[in-house]
Amino acid sequence: MVLRLLAVLLVAALRLPAQDPDDMGQKQAADAQASAGKLLFQQNCAFCHGPDARGASGPDLIRSTLVNHDVNGDLIGQVVRNGRLQKGMPAFSFSDAQIRQIATYLHSEAALASTVARRAPDSPPETLLVGDANRGKAYFNGAGKCSTCHSPERDLAHVATKYKPIDLQSRIVFPAGLNPTVTVTESSGRSFEGEQIYADEFTVTLRGRDGWTRSWNRARVQVRVQDPLAAHVAQLSVYTDRNIHDLFAYLETLK
16 A cells, blocks of 8 residues: 555656756745845835835835836836935935845735736626726827727727726736847847847846847847837826726726
């Protein structure tokens, strides 16, 4: 009996997918970075934003559109270093590495919150429909400039039937699956183009159409980035909560 049990356990173990050592190393590095960021956050930011970054006297950062659009601290760093004095937030002189640590922590918490939300029971549309569809349509075609890229007859046709209400609402401010395209030109004139995988002030990494991943020292190459979400990022400092609720109400009519 014992031997049969051992044999079953051995077969089960052999069937488990092997983990890539590189993937494990990257995860361990990300976990360490998030832990360091959590400590920095709790020491410097928790008084206003709460110990779990979900808000106190300051806003909730886990559901912040700025945090959702941030890449490696590019947007978070601007706010942290410049402060928002009119709202009572001082400037902090964190290093680039510290900014990335805080950003990694916030992104990990946001990803966890998103996963939990998707496992929760579906929210009926009426609990989210607090906006005005007519105002949303006017904003879509007017001040929001949404119609310059989107159309209710093309890419948004029947969009309300494609996504759960909570997912559709979140996609207004955080569209998924669209990474920037980057073109890297070496000093020899040779160019490479592909999906941006990683970028900071020192390094840029892309995945080309051939599937290969390449990295460069930014100081030695020219980098041109085309971000398909640039218009959404530009809206972060423009639209209000009412605009978002109105847009959602309008999109819910596209069935």
